[in-house]
Structure formats: structure tokens, C-alpha cells
Amino acid sequence: MEDSLAISRLKQGDPGGLENLVRKYQKMAVNSAYMIVFEYPLAEEIAQTAFVRVAEKIEQFDPSRPFAPWFYRIVTNEAIRVAKQQRRNVPLETDPDENVLALAKILADPQPQPEKLVEFREAQETLMDAIRQLQPEQRAVVVMRYYLEMSEADLSAHLERPVSTIKWWLRSARERLHKLLRASRLFEEQE
Amino acid sequence: MEKKTPKEIFQNALEKELPPGGPELWPHVQERLVARKHPLYQQGEKMKPNYLRRAAFAALTLFLTLGILLSTPQGRAFAQELLGYFFTTTQWTYPYPPTPNPVATYTLDAPLAPQAALPIISRDCGSVVSSVASTFLCQLQNAQVKLGFPVKSLPASHVKVPFNIMLLDEKQRKLTLNFHSPQMEMDYSLEQGWGDFPQTDSPGDAIRKDAIEQVQVNGHPAEFARGTFVLEENHDKTRTWVWRPTESVYRLRWKEGERWFSFVVAAFHPAEPTTAEMRTKMIEIAENLVGLEQGQGALAAGDQPSLQEQIGFPIRVPGLLPEGFEQVPDGSWSSMTSEPRIGLRYAYKVDGEWANTLVLYQMRIPKDGQTLLREFAILYQDQNPENPTVENPGEQVQINNLSGFYLEAAGHFASAVYWRDSEKEYLLLYQWMPTFGGRLDKATLIEIAESLK
Numbered sequence: 045m046e047d048s049l050a051i052s053r054l055k056q057g058d059p060g061g062l063e064n065l066v067r068k069y070q071k072m073a074v075n076s077a078y079m080i081v082f083e084y085p086l087a088e089e090i091a092q093t094a095f096v097r098v099a100e101k102i103e104q105f106d107p108s109r110p111f112a113p114w115f116y117r118i119v120t121n122e123a124i125r126v127a128k129q130q131r132r133n134v135p136l137e138t139d140p141d142e143n144v145l146a147l148a149k150i151l152a153d154p155q156p157q158p159e160k161l162v163e164f165r166e167a168q169e170t171l172m173d174a175i176r177q178l179q180p181e182q183r184a185v186v187v188m189r190y191y192l193e194m195s196e197a198d199l200s201a202h203l204e205r206p207v208s209t210i211k212w213w214l215r216s217a218r219e220r221l222h223k224l225l226r227a228s229r230l231f232e233e234q235e
Numbered sequence: 236m237e238k239k240t241p242k243e244i245f246q247n248a249l250e251k252e253l254p255p256g257g258p259e260l261w262p263h264v265q266e267r268l269v270a271r272k273h274p275l276y277q278q279g280e281k282m283k284p285n286y287l288r289r290a291a292f293a294a295l296t297l298f299l300t301l302g303i304l305l306s307t308p309q310g311r312a313f314a315q316e317l318l319g320y321f322f323t324t325t326q327w328t329y330p331y332p333p334t335p336n337p338v339a340t341y342t343l344d345a346p347l348a349p350q351a352a353l354p355i356i357s358r359d360c361g362s363v364v365s366s367v368a369s370t371f372l373c374q375l376q377n378a379q380v381k382l383g384f385p386v387k388s389l390p391a392s393h394v395k396v397p398f399n400i401m402l403l404d405e406k407q408r409k410l411t412l413n414f415h416s417p418q419m420e421m422d423y424s425l426e427q428g429w430g431d432f433p434q435t436d437s438p439g440d441a442i443r444k445d446a447i448e449q450v451q452v453n454g455h456p457a458e459f460a461r462g463t464f465v466l467e468e469n470h471d472k473t474r475t476w477v478w479r480p481t482e483s484v485y486r487l488r489w490k491e492g493e494r495w496f497s498f499v500v501a502a503f504h505p506a507e508p509t510t511a512e513m514r515t516k517m518i519e520i521a522e523n524l525v526g527l528e529q530g531q532g533a534l535a536a537g538d539q540p541s542l543q544e545q546i547g548f549p550i551r552v553p554g555l556l557p558e559g560f561e562q563v564p565d566g567s568w569s570s571m572t573s574e575p576r577i578g579l580r581y582a583y584k585v586d587g588e589w590a591n592t593l594v595l596y597q598m599r600i601p602k603d604g605q606t607l608l609r610e611f612a613i614l615y616q617d618q619n620p621e622n623p624t625v626e627n628p629g630e631q632v633q634i635n636n637l638s639g640f641y642l643e644a645a646g647h648f649a650s651a652v653y654w655r656d657s658e659k660e661y662l663l664l665y666q667w668m669p670t671f672g673g674r675l676d677k678a679t680l681i682e683i684a685e686s687l688k
Contacts, residue, residue, distance in 0.1 A: 047646045059275045063261050085461065085510065088258050088481040095264045100275055113266050129243075129509075172248050190241035 047111040054102050066095050068114070073119045076192060080123035080183045081130060082176055094119040106130055113198045120184040127180035185210070254327055254480075259467070263481070300444065320488035320495070322435050323444040331466060331474040336669075343591065343673035345557030345583070347682060353543060353552055366564040367550065367579065370458055371398040371539045372531055378403045378410050379527060384429055384494065387524035389535040394520060395615055396421055398536035400566035407433055413566060414535060422501040425524075432488070432495050438464040438476040450487070450514065452496075452521045457489035459517070461510050485510070486525060487517045492523045546577050548659065554594060554686035557675060559583050560593060567594070571610040574598045583673075590671035593683070596662040600655060607662040608640070608653045615644035628653065632677075634661075634684045650677075651686045661687070 047068075053061030075096055078087035097118050098105075105114060175183055188194045200207040268275055353368045360373035369377075379386045381403060389560055394414060409428030415421060435441060446460040462480040483502040488495070498521055500513065508516065520563040531537040543550055565578035576598035583591040596607055610626055615622045623629045628640040632652065639654025652663045664685050665675060 054275075057275060059265070062264070062275065066261045066264055067273070071257045074258045074260070075246075078249065078253065079245070084253060085481040088260065088263075091258065092263045092267060092481075095260065096267045096271070098265075099268055099275060172252065181564050187245075191245040193242055232644075 048107060051102065051105065051107060051111060054099065062095065062099055065098065065111070065115075066090050069115060070095075072192065076116065076119055077123040077126075078118065079172075079175055079187045080180055082172075083130070086130075088125055090122045091119060094123050095121075112192075113194055113201070116188060116192050116194065120188055124180045124184050126129065127183070133173070151168045152198070254478075256327065259477070262467075286448075296342060317463060319447070319456075320432060320490070320497075321442040321486070322432075322440065323447065324438070324441050325444050327443070327478045329438045329464070329476040331476055332397075333473065338670060338672045340672045340674050342585075343557065343675055345559050345673075347555040347679070347686075348558050350553055352688065353550060361579075363405060365399065365541075367542045367563075367577070368540050371401075371536050372527075372534070375403050375534070376527060376645050382408055382410060382429070383403050384408075385526050385528070387425070387427060387496070387526050389413055389423060389425060389520060390523040391533055391537060393516075393523055394423060394535040396423065396535070398539050399568075400564045400688070402564060402566075404428075415568070420502070423520075424497075424499040425503045426497040428495055429493055430495070432497065439466070442486065443478050443480070445581060448514070450518060452487070452489040452518055453491070455489050455491055457487060457518075457521070458515050459485070461485050461489050461513070485513045485517060487514075487521055489521065496524075501677075514585055542577060546575055548599060549593075550577055550579075551597060551687040552579060553581075553593075553683050554688040555683055556581060556593070557583070557679065557683075560591070565594060569610060571613060572598065572601065572602055572605045572607065574601045574605070576607075585671055586674075587622045589668065590673065591665070591667045591675065593675075594662075594664045594666075595687075596664065597659055599658060600660050607660055608642075611642055611644075611653065611662060611664070615647055615649070621645060622647075632681060634681065641681070650680070652677075652680045654684065 045154075047065070050061040050064040054065070070091060073091035074084075074087045075110075077090035077094075081090065082088055082177060094115065098115060101118075107110070175186060178186065187200065188199055189196070195205055196210050197212045251304055252512045259275065353365065360369065360376060363369075364373055364377040364579060366374065373385060375388060379403060382405070389412070396414045396416040399413045400411075401413070401416050404410070408430065409426060411424060411426045414423045421683065441464060442460045443462065446462050447461045450457045450459045460484075461484070462478060463482045463484040464476040465479050465482060466474050467477050485500045485502070487498040490496070498517060502513065503510065525533040527534075541544075560581040560583045563580050563582045565580035567578055567580075569576075576596055579595045581593045581595075582589045583593075598607065600606070608623075609625050612623045612625045622644050623640070623642045628642060632639050632641045633653075634652065634654040637654050637656055639652060642651040642653060644650065648667045648669055649664065651665060652661075654661055661684070663680055665680055
């Protein structure tokens, strides 16, 4: 079922509309939340909460716009909120200035999607370990950009930040990941 | 050299860390919306049958937890391992054995025999202790005498919910105490016994190994786990036990000398605490369990009157019951009726396992339409289009000149007689195991219904 039809049914009070959205988006929602909180039960709860919010806020949704970015914003916002409550997930390196500075370089990167050139082998575990060490907001930005493949414009709209800020955040996140992943060469040097 | 996009790398990394199969969130989302009284599910009127089946299953799960319906032979092949205190498994799912083929049926040779009235309410406990007519305190004192060791209960200082049901197993020397809030937001079950933790027959009582955390209770080694195996219906109508790490079922087990304790909390409140908060809370409760010697005031629900006193109307009991049917506590709970109700449960066992049960439900006639008849119809109507509905309940019958219905849930091993008098409605529910052929017929059920006193 098309998202627009499911949303229309939901707006008319038909739970089947929501059920369709849940079945279509649940896996990506849980996976995205997981990469922000790194606890599977919590990630499922976050995704459930996001779908409940969809039911509660569907009247506010602009049907002329795509559903996915709107929904993923709910997921990531909830995941960030939960992640901040997870003491044990607070990264050991908690100097926000350093993180922000590190983020700064990556988003200024003028090259389109240089991250496509990455080496797969040996990278997976290192990638997750690296993401674990980011701040929750940084994890969210990385997840939205690289896993959910949201455009910078979407990120800008949904994080309510100017594109320049998004670029700055992403750049910093990539730089930080780059440092963490240097050994695995996951993100090849492009700068 | 293999090249992948970041998304593909993320996906592969996730597949290594996450359980296979993907999430199944829809039932949980439905539950949350119902709990929030979201317009999609206002008053339960628009609930889909699947949710209601789940609600019904929640009640059944309680029975399973409490051991009333345990010992179904189907569960025996369940592979398990006692590691520490929990029975553990490394599997995510277990197939649920197909429903056994019903055996040939015959009329149960159980002539109707006169039954005693409910014992008179007595605050000093009296000689007969009853799950309906005795206070919680009297039932607890009686259990302690029969078990032969000092029993513990939940502390009033930490638990504010009413006592629901007590199950005493003298043979296995174990006791289960169940407390829950009226709308089932919180459900506490404390099981205790002497010797080893009892075996389980059901994946519903097992824990995935990776869910277990080592903790301590009063300096004793203990184990804590969140999650539970849940029976879920597949597209082809078969059922599977599926491990659900996010189910709000929390368990704590520990031993103190020869005594073992198993404490289970189920939270259904939308603003439920986090796992860490629940772990802390349960350990606190476990470390502050109280005994009868600490006085009535120290016990949660220590001053709770008997069900007979609480219900607010005179409880009627069957004047006749088939021989071999014995009263057992009724721990059922339902969200589908709004009036206070009571269930009197009678079990017929064969080789120690239940083969037939009769439950007499009674409550004041509700003004909101949430009747016992509606509940029966909702629970079974999606199973078979010919099963009773509120509009077409079934065959009309007379119960002492009052009009009622004989209801049959085809293929689901249940039938019932429903009727009303001027103030109350009654549902005499009859359930049987398909592997046992003995049956009570419609005429016998009507005779039991007509014998109420």
C-alpha cells in the first residue's frame, strides 16, 4: 500500500492504515534507533513510541510531503532523548567542543558522497564501535545521512537547522569516525 | 576489492548484532494506543479481533504463570537447561505443537452431587479457608501451616496494589501470591518454595540466556531478566513461541538456604519504568519481603477483605456440580467488562492434569453494554463465522424460567450458558482439553445453572 493511502486511512480512523505503516517502516525504525541507543529492547520501544506518535500527530502531517523523513525524525528525536538518559552510553570522550570541531570538517566537504568509496571488509564491527563513541546527536546525524540516506536538505528541514549547520555537524561526525576507523579504512581519505 | 555503500555496511553490521527475523511491533503499538485510549481504539469498541485475542491470551498467560493450566503434554519436548536459577535457552523461537486431534468424545460419567454453600465470612479465619470467603491474611496463615515453613509476602512499604490470587501446592511445597492493580497496569507474582526450582513445561517460563543479568538480593546471588516468550499466531494460523525482549515482563530469582523465590513483575502502564529502574525496584522489594510475624500492617494488602466482602453483591454458588470437579482459585482477569465480577472455578483432573473446567462468572448487569455475553462473543467470533456474536448469540434456552443462551465456540473447546436475572448476569463457561474425551452435555450445564443458590 502506498504511504499516502495508508495515511489517508489512518486519518479516517482506520487502524489498518497505521498497521501498514508499521509493517513497512518498523525494521528501519528499530535499526536506526538501535544505532543511537545500542540496546535492542530500547530500540524496539523507541520505534513503538514513534508509531504511537504518528497516530497522535497524523493530523499535523503535511500530505504533500514524503512520510519517511517526517517519521524518521520522530524516531531519531525519541532515540536521542532516550540515549541521553543512558548513563552507560555516554562516551568516554565527552568534550563537546572537540566533537563539534571534529564534526566541522566533514560537512564542508564539497565532494558528492565520497563515502560511497568504502572498504567493506573488516569494517563492520569497527563501524559500530566507532558510532558507539559518538554523542547521541552525532549518531543520529550519521544514521539519518548514511543509513536512512536522507538528504542534507531533509536533515536541515527536520532537525530545524540551516544546511550549513547540518554540513558542519556531518563533517565533524565523519571526521571523528574517520579517526576512529582509520585502521579499518572504512572511510577513505577524500580530503 | 569489495565495495559497499555506507548503508550496506550499516545493514551488514546490524545483521551481526541484531536478532534475526526483524521486529514485530504492531501488537505492541496497538496495546499502547488502547492504553492511551487513542480514538483509533476508543473504549475498545474498534479493537481488532487480533488485539482482543491477545488480550485474552494475556489472561491465559496469567494462568500459565500461575500454574493452573500447566502440564499440557504438548510442552514436554521443550528443550531447556537449568543454568543458575532460570531455565534458559539460546533460541529465539519455538514452534507450538499443532493442536492435537480431538479424541472420540463420550458423556462424562460424573453424576451431579449437592455442593456446600460458601463458608460464612469470618475475620478470625475459621476452620474452612476459601479463596472467595477468606481474607488474604487467613489464606496466608493457612498456606504457612500447610507448607511447614515461614512464608514471605510483598511489603506494604513498597507495594500498593491489591491481592488477587493465591495458589498453594502442598505436594511440591510451593506457594504463588499474585497481586495486581484493578486495570492490570502492574502485576506482581511472588512464588516461593522449598528445595529446587520447579521444572517448567513451557517456553513461556523460559528465558533467553543472553537476557539474564547477575545481581544480588540481600547478599545472595540472584538473576534478573526482562522479556518473555509469547505465543504468536502465524499467517497460516499455526502458532509460534517468540522471544520478545521488550515485553514488560521482569523476573528475579534467588535462593536463601533451601528456600527459593521467583518474583515476576509485568508492567502494562504506558509510562512504564526503564529496565534499570525496574531491576532496582524489584531488588528493593525482594530485600524487604515480610512474613506473618511482622504483623498485618507490614503485609501488602494485609487488611484486604475477602472477595465475598469486596464484590458488593451476594455471590451465588452452584448447588450441584458433577462429581470430581473441585474448586480452584480463579485468577482470570479481563479488560472487556467494566463492572466488578467474580469467577468461581472448578477443575476436573485426570492423572493430575486438568481435563475439564467450569467457571461461573457473575456480575451486575452493566449499563455500558460490556456484558459477559459480549466478552464471550468477542473472544471467539473471529475464529469461526458461525460462532456466537452479540447479535446472534446462539440457541435460546430457559434457566429457571429466565431466558438465556447456550453458546458454543466451535473448534475451540469451549461452550457456555449465559443468562440474566433482574440484577445480575451469569456465564457458566465450560472448557475441555481435546485430548480428553469426557464431556458434560448441554442439559447438564443447564442443570448446574439452574441449581445456583
